Amino acid sequence: MGELTLIATPQSSYCARIQWTLKxxxxxxxxxxxxxxxxxxLLLESNPAxxxxxxxxxxxxxxxxxxxxxxxxxxxWKHYPLLPHDPSDKAIARSSAKFADEKVHTCLIQLHxxxxxxxxxxxxxxxxxxxxxxxxxxxxxxxxxxxxxEKAIKAAVExxxxxxxxxxxxxxxxxxxxxxxxxxxxxxxxWLNVMEEVGGMKLLDKxxxxxxxx
Numbered sequence: 100m101g102e103l104t105l106i107a108t109p110q111s112s113y114c115a116r117i118q119w120t121l122k123x124x125x126x127x128x129x130x131x132x133x134x135x136x137x138x139x140x141l142l143l144e145s146n147p148a149x150x151x152x153x154x155x156x157x158x159x160x161x162x163x164x165x166x167x168x169x170x171x172x173x174x175x176w177k178h179y180p181l182l183p184h185d186p187s188d189k190a191i192a193r194s195s196a197k198f199a200d201e202k203v204h205t206c207l208i209q210l211h212x213x214x215x216x217x218x219x220x221x222x223x224x225x226x227x228x229x230x231x232x233x234x235x236x237x238x239x240x241x242x243x244x245x246x247x248x249e250k251a252i253k254a255a256v257e258x259x260x261x262x263x264x265x266x267x268x269x270x271x272x273x274x275x276x277x278x279x280x281x282x283x284x285x286x287x288x289x290w291l292n293v294m295e296e297v298g299g300m301k302l303l304d305k306x307x308x309x310x311x312x313x
Contacts, residue, residue: 102157103126103128103156103157104155105117105129106152107132109132110135112286115285118130120169124172146161148163157171157175183273192278256307262287263309265280268310269310
C-alpha cells in the first residue's frame with residue numbers, strides 16, 4: 100500500500116486515535132514526533148493551510164483532519180473495517196463523530212478562560228479539535244461556581260448522556276468489537292478521570308452513566 104508517515108505528538112488524544120487505528124489494522128508506519136512550540140518544515144509543507152496535526156503522508160501525498168484520516172485508512176486498508184457496512188449505520192456513525200465538532204472557534208475562545216495551563220491550551224490550538232465541545236462543557240462544569248456552575252454541569256451531563264445512549268446495551272459503540280466511534284471517543288477513558296481529579300468532583304458516576312462507566 101506504499102509508505103505511510105504519521106506526523107503527530109504523543110500528548111494529543113487526536114493523534115493517538117490515528118495510532119490506535121493503525122495498530123488495529125496492523126499497518127506499519129513511520130512516526131515523526133512534532134514539537135508543539137517549533138513546528139517542523141515537513142509539517143508546514145505537508146499541511147500549509149492549517150499547520151496542525153495529526154497529518155499523514157501516504158506515498159508522498161499529505162492528508163489532515165483526524166476523522167478524515169480515519170476514514171481514509173479504513174478505505175485503503177480494508178481488513179478490520181471500522182465503519183459499518185450499512186449506509187444508514189455509517190451515516191449515523193459519522194453524525195455521532197461530528198457531535199462535538201460544532202462551533203470550534205467559539206470553543207477555542209472559551210478555552211482560554213478555563214482552568215487550562217498555557218501549555219494545554221496550546222496543545223488544543225495546534226492539534227485536532229474533535230470532541231472539543233464535550234471537553235469544554237466538562238471543564239466548564241469543573242471551573243465554574245454558583246448558578247453558572249450548575250448550568251455548566253447540566254450541559255456536560257446532557258452531552259455525556261448522549262454519548263452514554265449511543266453505547267447502551269453494547270460492548271463497544273459499534274457492537275461487539277472496537278470500531279470507528281470507539282476510536283473517536285477513546286479519550287473519554289483517560290481524560291475524564293484526569294478532569295474529575297483536577298476539578299474535585301465526580302461527573303461520570305455509575306448511576307447516571309451506566310454504559311460509559313463500564
